[in-house]
Amino acid sequence: MAQPLSSSSSQDASNSETEHRVVITNKHGEELVGLLNPVGSNEIVVLCHGFTGSKNVSMIVDLADALTKQGIGIFRFDFSGNGESGGEFQYANYRKEADDLHSVVLYLHQEKYDVKAVVGHSKGKVLYRVTKESLMERLNTDMRAASASISKECSFFTVHGSADVDIPLEDAYEFGKHIPTHELRVIEGADHCYTAHRKELSDAVVDIITYNKAEAGDSSLPKR
Structure with a gap:
């Protein structure tokens, strides 16, 4: 299930008057927090941050600015366990992040947006706690x-x-x-x-x- 949290303008680094904060509920009942900027079009590009990142890392913000300047709408969000989104951070989490992305795309389709592309970055490096389960998920990914x-x-x-x-x-x-x-x-x-x-x-x-x-x-x- 997916639903918007509010339509108030975000005071984010992009300083866009048309960027709105949205909350989407994933299949696990966790809230995914995102920022939507359609720039007057129903065509949207989804931006996905890397490992331990967020929708507000400078690379994602730079890409958002570059795309919107070309008249391309964007939606950037925090995967579960990252940034403002709910849930617990996991080391691998590929399948769950795919579920998160599916929830985002489903919400955008329900809101009559046409998702033209998904852009993502890496999985990153930083200090973190690794569970045996998440390590095995990563190692067993074919x-x-x-x-x-x-x-x-x-x-x-x-x-x-x-x-x-x-x-x-x-x-x-x-x-x-x-x-x-x-x-x-x-x-x-x-x-x-x-x-x-x-x-x-x-x-x-x-x-x-x-x-x-x-x-x-x-x-x-x-x-x-």
């Missing part, structure tokens, strides 16, 4: 099987920094081998969080989203 299950109708785009020491660039190439619709863009010199390459990251994400919209028949957007 990425090859998960990759093979992605529909051929789903476009998959990866941006990766050549200087990423948390997740080697080779992993991105290996990942792409198992997804026929995968496209990889490498940003030279960028680290895991694109610390000195935020504009290149934003430009890449905006480019692929506007390109896909143009391919879908939006005549107001340039073809590449």
Whole structure:
């Protein structure tokens, strides 16, 4: 079940007058807190933070600003156990985060929004407590099987920094081998969080989203 908490404007880093705070209840009865900025359109891109992050980390805020400046609506939210959302933080939590994302998309569809893309970042690194259950979930995740299950109708785009020491660039190439619709863009010199390459990251994400919209028949957007 999903429901909005309020329609008051958020005093968040984006300073957008049209950004509204929303609470969505996931399948476990936990509240997921998000910020919705439709910028006058029903087309929405969902932004997902990385491990131990939140909807307000600078990378997600930068992407939100870049997309809305191009007239692309966004919804950014905290996964359960992170940020303002309810629930307990877990080390792996992939399946539950997929459930959270499903609840978000379902809510947006119910509100008549058209989800055009989902953009996510990493799973991060920081000090945390690891349970045996969550560790085994992570170790037993079959990425090859998960990759093979992605529909051929789903476009998959990866941006990766050549200087990423948390997740080697080779992993991105290996990942792409198992997804026929995968496209990889490498940003030279960028680290895991694109610390000195935020504009290149934003430009890449905006480019692929506007390109896909143009391919879908939006005549107001340039073809590449």
